[in-house]
Amino acid sequence: MTASTQTLRQGPSLYRRLYGFGSVFAKAMRDSRRATIVAGLLLAVTFLGVAGAVVKQFDTPASRDEMVALIKSLPPVLAGLGGKITDNLGTMGGYLQYKYGTFFPMVLTLWSILALSGTLASEAQRGSLDVLAATGLSRRRIALEKLFGHLVPMGIVLLITFISIAIAGQAYPVLPGDEISVSSAFAYTVWLGFIALAGGALAFALGPFVGRGGAAGVAGFVTFAGFITSGYQQAIPAMEPIAKLTWWGWTYNHTALSGQYDWPPVLLVGVLVVVLLAFGVEAFVRRDIGSTSAIPVPRMPQFLLGLGGPIGRAAGANLGAAIWWGLGIGFFGITMGSASRGFMDQLRDSPAFMHLLQTAFPGIDYASAGGFLQLLFVEFGVILAGLAAATFISGWASDETSGRLEMVLATPLSRLRWALGSGVGLVIDVVVFLAITIAGIAIGVASSGSDVSTPATGALILGIYAIALVGIGMLVGGWLRTSWAAAAVVIFLVLTWFVQLLGPLLGLPDVLQDLALTSHFGQPMVGAWDVPGAIGALVLGVAGIGLGALGFARRDLRR
């Protein structure tokens, strides 16, 4: 045997088998590197930064009492999007559990759903799995390696979270009871991991049957519905049976950062995760590769497909997404609108909080459906509207990234006309999703017997925000790369949301805090519009579309 043959027979190094192109697992690890870094940094910065800021701001027993009084003065329904209020709310652990404890599982769940719904299903869809499965690796091995290619990065993020909480829990305490024990940090991290993986595991199990889109959609819906119903079960008892259907409701009493554990349901979630993941692996092993059954949805009528030109095509291509987003956010609007009656009753029973609101926002009637929606719906609503805009931008970008534009722009259609037409088409999609959303809000508010016109008009802010983000996406796509456009929208959305959420706590400069578009919209659901802010957002959207189109007309078409 020659030396060269011996060299050829040597496999990749251990490092390459763990990271890079030495194995399916290594490539999956490499593919996850950015998400791992972002998620790890996000959790570490938040726990280390926010925990420090909180104890610094409330560093006396008196200030803690004030903070607790303020939170407890909120009607229970207003606290629904936070975590459970525990007895030791005035401690660092209790506050973190309430304010951020349930938020991070949502972030990690989204990552897990996106990763596990696509790791096999999207590869099967684009055909690369056929090639991979013909390399001599068994399907079970491929599935397991890909699965562990997500589990290990998730484990790394959880480890970072655990260390961050443990450090913050020991280094920051200023008052008795502030300490977060290592066992509490561990208990929270385990819960966080299981909750995050439950959504991902559901998507992984469904992927071989319904494909990536369907799997991610179902898992996302279950996760979001679980999060909302679990958060509101205390305020709206009718939601409790629904909340108990998901892992969010099962583990409602496991508030580890505040030192309270409820291990049996957490372990049950762990078992569910293992079962779903095993089911997903077996389904992949036994079923035909790439053979999925689409979740049946009615076909779009021909006249809505937009075959007449670029405006219609851009609108038609995203119309399905616009309708689904509208139905989703509209359903949220119906739920919130119809729950507003309970809120108004509770607010009338909380004169201290009512007084606080009237002092802060004189002349605005928060004891109304609009007031409830302003306090509870809009913050999440704009995030969802932003994600809808990112979806539309992604659909627009796929014209170039998929190669369709090669043929479309070989017709007598100028690039400028295509880009501007597409922009108008995306605005039409925003209008569609907005109309459905407003209809949902109107139905919900009307069912509570309140004034419909003010909150329905106020909901226009979701569309204005979405148009602004469409403009940002087209600007990035037009001048740089369309493949970066949707990511740019999501990054802008998340960053500005974090700036708005954490800016005051972290003491960020006003210039940075002003970057959040949503801080310039006023209180539209109660009729108090920040008109210059809203017009500015619209101008940003229109200018982004126009400038993006100009940029697109000037650069090379990419493939």
Added chain:
Amino acid sequence: MPPVIQAEKLTKYYGTYRGIIDVDLEVNEGEAFGFLGPNGAGKTTMIRTLLDHIRPTSGKASIFGIDTTTDPVAIHRRLGYLPGEFALYDKLTGGQTLEYFANLRGGVDKAYQASLVQRLDVDPSRRFREYSKGNKQKVGLIIALQHRPDLLLLDEPTSGLDPLIQQVFYEVIREAKAEGRTVFLSSHILSEVEKTCDRVAIIREGKLARVDRTESLRDLAHHTVELVFAGPVPATEFEQLPGVSDVSSDNHVLRMRVSGNIAAVVRAAAKYDLSDFISREPSLEETFLAEYGKAGEAAQAVEAGAR
């Protein structure tokens, strides 16, 4: 009459990566022009530059006398294009896809469109994502052909087509030529270009290596011939035949390389008791290596020496 396509010193770099370098080319009205080259030679870059999908780094090109970067829409109005790799709208049916592109152009003869659908055997009721690779290619071809363009830019058009449909395609190209339309066809399949084109350009590493009549390809092309004799091998007789080189014998088998017409070898072989006659046409890649590889290497060596 001015050329339909004219390129002068046309150059495209992608950052530091080479696309095409100093390409000078003219394609006349009514001719079918083949653009041959191995993978990565710059064929697709040339076509995308002509379409203004990408802008030249230097040099210029015109189609129908219009600068490609000045008024691409006016050019696009008169051409049909099939990319080498493309995607279309997965959720639309083949029929809806054709309708959309017909609407973008306007003036498409529905009867002609229907005849193409029938001749290329496309089921227009199926969604694009459900088509096989070959059927997707057929839809792309119909999009390029349905408006009877003055110029057809086709990048590897028969990729994925079965032999029967390939014949239909060649027929359609012949019809287009007969109607005085111009065809620019990029390919790496020698026989395809021979069947359809009047002239051919060969591109290698971004530079035009040769532009000539298609007949000249026959000089470029060669066959590897293997003769199996029942008796002794008459090697000497074959060595003296025109176009024959690299003759070698092994037991009763005689192997040789034949450039140009193979008739003399067939006539000579017919005089003997043959057990087998095997003739293989090499791939274009092999032909290029044989014809241009050594020259290219030699030129590179000279350049390196000069440095």
